[in-house]
Amino acid sequence: MLRNSLIGSLRQIKPILCSQSLRSLSNGANSGLTTIEVDDKSGIATLSMNLPPVNTLTLNLMHDLIDSINQIECNKSRGLILTSSNDKVFSAGLDLKELYKPDQERLKEFWTIFQDLWLALHLCGIPTAAAINGHAPAAGCIMATACEYRVMLPDFVIGVHATRFSFLVSKWMMLSYQSVLPRRIVERALNQGKLFSTQEALEVGLIDEVAGSKKEALAQCAAFIGTFDKANPIARTLTKRMCRDSDVTELLRDRAGDLRACVDYINTPLFQEGLSAHLEGLKEKK
Numbered sequence: 503m504l505r506n507s508l509i510g511s512l513r514q515i516k517p518i519l520c521s522q523s524l525r526s527l528s529n530g531a532n533s534g535l536t537t538i539e540v541d542d543k544s545g546i547a548t549l550s551m552n553l554p555p556v557n558t559l560t561l562n563l564m565h566d567l568i569d570s571i572n573q574i575e576c577n578k579s580r581g582l583i584l585t586s587s588n589d590k591v592f593s594a595g596l597d598l599k600e601l602y603k604p605d606q607e608r609l610k611e612f613w614t615i616f617q618d619l620w621l622a623l624h625l626c627g628i629p630t631a632a633a634i635n636g637h638a639p640a641a642g643c644i645m646a647t648a649c650e651y652r653v654m655l656p657d658f659v660i661g662v663h664a665t666r667f668s669f670l671v672s673k674w675m676m677l678s679y680q681s682v683l684p685r686r687i688v689e690r691a692l693n694q695g696k697l698f699s700t701q702e703a704l705e706v707g708l709i710d711e712v713a714g715s716k717k718e719a720l721a722q723c724a725a726f727i728g729t730f731d732k733a734n735p736i737a738r739t740l741t742k743r744m745c746r747d748s749d750v751t752e753l754l755r756d757r758a759g760d761l762r763a764c765v766d767y768i769n770t771p772l773f774q775e776g777l778s779a780h781l782e783g784l785k786e787k788k
């Protein structure tokens with residue numbers, strides 16, 4: 503019953519393009535905001551975000567990421583490693599400009615694609631790992647928590663600091679955080695708007711390992727993916743999805759309600775004033 507409902511709900515986000523070869527995949531099949539490299543020997547695909555300066559999750563980057571995840575999954579790669587081609591920032595999270603005095607229809611599209619991206623990553627059938635080679639605030643952190651394993655480089659920060667600028671997070675984003683960290687730590691960190699240093703993130707379990715370089719981080723992610731070699735891939739996928747069912751169901755059961763609540767909240771003076779101050783702060787930093 504549970505398995506059927508899982509399979510049913512997953513069909514909604516099943517990749518459409520399932521006929522591409524690994525060769526065309528490794529040549530990249532989207533607009534260049536992401537690149538995919540498949541290691542011939544291991545069969546593991548590395549998906550890099552490539553939107554300067556800080557990989558903000560714009561509509562286009564999110565579309566490309568979803569396409570890329572679907573392609574990698576369809577091509578039956580052995581695993582997926584999410585990383586950044588920027589050596590200082592993994593992802594700065596959602597594009598704040600999309601949230602400031604937004605066009606209402608575009609805001610709906612923006613939030614819906616963000617939901618889609620989280621679902622695509624959270625439910626990806628193959629093993630996933632994040633090589634966090636730079637700062638990962640807010641949705642950058644949420645993307646990393648949607649992966650099954652996290653390896654991070656030193657001297658960066660990760661976390662959801664939304665309350666610092668009067669943002670709330672959706673329940674499903676909180677559950678994603680909570681799928682990695684104990685609830686009491688999530689509650690405290692979300693309320694504080696805490697960004698964890700790499701070392702702190704390791705200590706609380708937000709990340710699994712620290713790596714000395716990006717090359718090492720990719721190797722550690724690949725080693726994690728290798729730990730599933732003895733598992734039957736179909737049984738593994740179904741087990742992963744069963745484990746994640748309650749987190750995902752929260753969003754799937756009422757996507758429209760989540761969209762409405764978010765759009766309403768983003769339009770409040772509280773949110774818009776907090777965002778305006780945050781954007782000013784980013785400018786003044788220079």
Ligand SMILES: CC/C=C\C/C=C\C/C=C\CC/C=C/CC(=O)SCCNC(=O)CCNC(=O)[C@H](O)C(C)(C)COP(=O)(O)OP(=O)(O)OC[C@H]1O[C@@H](n2cnc3c(N)ncnc32)[C@H](O)[C@@H]1OP(=O)(O)O
Pocket residue numbers: 555556558590591593594595596597598599637639640641642664669670671672763764765767768784785787
């Ligand atoms: C009842 C209610 C129910 C439900 C409601 C639920 C929710 C609805 C509400 C809200 C949603 C909440 C969700 C939040 C998720 C998010 O992801 S929001 C994004 C938050 N991200 C940030 O705050 C990160 C800000 N950026 C930084 O801290 C730094 O840029 C970073 C440490 C990443 C890198 O630093 P550095 O390398 O020094 O780069 P710069 O700071 O100089 O940045 C370069 C240029 O990029 C611009 N920029 C940076 N981040 C963003 C961004 N997220 N969006 C847009 N633009 C960004 C920055 O301004 C610089 O631009 P410039 O060169 O000056 O033009």
